[in-house]
Amino acid sequence: MDILRHRFAPWAVFVLALASLFVGLAELPVQDRDEARFAQASRQMAETLDFIDIRLQDAPRHNKPALIYWLQSAAIFLTGSGQDSPIWVHRLPSYLAGALSALALIWAGTPVVGRRAAVLAGIICATIYMVHAEARTAKTDAALLLSVILAMGALAHAFLTSARKVSVAAIFWTALAAGFLLKGPMVAVPVLGALAWLWVRTRDLGWTRRLSPLPGLAWFALLVSPWFIAITILTEGAFWSASLGTDLSDKITAEGEHSGSPPGLYLLTMWWTFFPWSLFIPVALIHAWRTRATAETAILLGWLIPGWLVFEAVPVKLVHYTLPLYPALALLVAAALVRIHDGAERLGRWPLAVGLVPWGGALAFLSVVAIWGPVRFGDGLDIWATIGGVILCLSALAGAVFLWRREVVQALAALTLSGLTVGWTLTGAALPAATEFWISDRLAAATAAHGCLSGPVAIAGFGEPSAVFRLGTETLLTDAEGALAHLSQGPGRAAWIDPALVPGTPGGVADVTEVSGINIGNFSPVTLRLFLSPGVPAPADLCGG
Numbered sequence: 001m002d003i004l005r006h007r008f009a010p011w012a013v014f015v016l017a018l019a020s021l022f023v024g025l026a027e028l029p030v031q032d033r034d035e036a037r038f039a040q041a042s043r044q045m046a047e048t049l050d051f052i053d054i055r056l057q058d059a060p061r062h063n064k065p066a067l068i069y070w071l072q073s074a075a076i077f078l079t080g081s082g083q084d085s086p087i088w089v090h091r092l093p094s095y096l097a098g099a100l101s102a103l104a105l106i107w108a109g110t111p112v113v114g115r116r117a118a119v120l121a122g123i124i125c126a127t128i129y130m131v132h133a134e135a136r137t138a139k140t141d142a143a144l145l146l147s148v149i150l151a152m153g154a155l156a157h158a159f160l161t162s163a164r165k166v167s168v169a170a171i172f173w174t175a176l177a178a179g180f181l182l183k184g185p186m187v188a189v190p191v192l193g194a195l196a197w198l199w200v201r202t203r204d205l206g207w208t209r210r211l212s213p214l215p216g217l218a219w220f221a222l223l224v225s226p227w228f229i230a231i232t233i234l235t236e237g238a239f240w241s242a243s244l245g246t247d248l249s250d251k252i253t254a255e256g257e258h259s260g261s262p263p264g265l266y267l268l269t270m271w272w273t274f275f276p277w278s279l280f281i282p283v284a285l286i287h288a289w290r291t292r293a294t295a296e297t298a299i300l301l302g303w304l305i306p307g308w309l310v311f312e313a314v315p316v317k318l319v320h321y322t323l324p325l326y327p328a329l330a331l332l333v334a335a336a337l338v339r340i341h342d343g344a345e346r347l348g349r350w351p352l353a354v355g356l357v358p359w360g361g362a363l364a365f366l367s368v369v370a371i372w373g374p375v376r377f378g379d380g381l382d383i384w385a386t387i388g389g390v391i392l393c394l395s396a397l398a399g400a401v402f403l404w405r406r407e408v409v410q411a412l413a414a415l416t417l418s419g420l421t422v423g424w425t426l427t428g429a430a431l432p433a434a435t436e437f438w439i440s441d442r443l444a445a446a447t448a449a450h451g452c453l454s455g456p457v458a459i460a461g462f463g464e465p466s467a468v469f470r471l472g473t474e475t476l477l478t479d480a481e482g483a484l485a486h487l488s489q490g491p492g493r494a495a496w497i498d499p500a501l502v503p504g505t506p507g508g509v510a511d512v513t514e515v516s517g518i519n520i521g522n523f524s525p526v527t528l529r530l531f532l533s534p535g536v537p538a539p540a541d542l543c544g545g
Helices: 009-022 034-048 067-079 087-113 115-127 129-135 141-160 166-202 206-211 213-235 238-253 265-273 277-290 295-313 323-342 349-377 383-404 408-433 439-448 465-471 480-487
Strands: 457-460 476-478 494-497 514-519 524-532
Touching: 009 087, 009 115, 009 129, 009 408, 034 067, 034 087, 034 465, 067 087, 067 141, 067 166, 087 115, 087 129, 087 141, 087 295, 087 323, 115 129, 115 323, 115 408, 129 141, 129 265, 129 323, 129 408, 141 166, 141 206, 141 295, 141 323, 166 206, 166 213, 166 295, 166 323, 206 213, 213 238, 265 277, 265 295, 265 349, 277 295, 277 323, 277 349, 277 383, 277 408, 295 323, 323 408, 349 383, 349 408, 383 408, 439 457, 439 465, 439 494, 439 514, 439 524, 457 465, 457 480, 476 480, 480 494, 480 524
Parallel strands: 457 476, 457 494
Antiparallel strands: 494 524, 514 524
């Protein structure tokens, strides 16, 4: 592990993260529903140059602040992709934030667990499944992860060192401001949790003066308030009722789009969301218990436990909500492994056995998704998904065997390979090959193949935002009556309508005049038939081809 001390090790980790998170960035189609909403709203922001009022088609989108839309709009301008921006352009901010998170964790973790363990934690961050997923998704969560790591890193530097550095305070308040502009008060969950935990432990928060609270709050307000003031004036306060009164309250009360889940869900899902490093969770918890009296472990437990309890208590649970807490878990895992390698701690067989059971279930689940997913939801066995599934399975099992034999370095190498492969395989091969899920891509391809059609397309029976992103901002999401009315307004118009909504509709040609698949937003079956003006089913050769 001496190589982890090398002065270029953090930059090697950053390069590893860039490579780890790159494959699949362009291959994975736009995902419903949140990614498509963020991407479409950002595209419209870049088109209209209105950087205050966020819109999804004509409807206001006031559930989140504006920073992620600014970043995605900037990506559109920098790449010159314009109004036809592909989804990978919108994912660039998340991709860079995910890679920078691995680098930032080294800075954040060095005063807490030491240089070698911090570098190892950076490797873990770059290769866990949930970072793979969020760094390839055009949403707020990868950027929020970076904000939390920087804020908590600054908090750790202030708590563990007596020096008062302006740079640490500046990082803390700037990261808080960025997190607040990304996802509102969510950035405060780990920060306030850690502060409460440390106060209970020490009965002293005087060390927070090293973060320059008064100048810091002024800087925070300077960064955050202009947009919030502007959106409040522009919407006459409607932003706050939508963001706090609807979006946040729906998550607390389990109303709206997402249903509630019982406490304990995250304890079950972490075995695959933190894969492949979830194998070490029992080992990390034992290390945390043994070192619980130290200030270093206290700040990691404060980062992890209070926030976890909050997320478990909230009825609405989405698997990525706990992602900002995973860096603390990564640092605990890395600290335990370094101490085991150095002989300072013993690697017991029973914690490995405890971890192997749920970890093995996660491995089986991910391997089956990689290999069987394209068979069940696509056109059959996909060679790259199959090869990737075999590699991720074999390398993960090799890591478990090495660990059982207490060959720690070999185990880390094998699990790093498995972590790389699981992201590449699922997002670069297996999920794209599950074509039944990508209805909007197939609608766009089928519509583009009919060159004689003109004007915006109407859709009845599939109201997902990915259809708007793929078919254009003017796409009309409506019911059968509205779609037929759209067709009657002029020649050359097209509408995709669920045949069940128009009795007596004849069948069409697959992926030419009829598209069937599964709505990935709710896993319900979807069939859409192409209709033409003035409201008749389209023939296979409608353009005379």
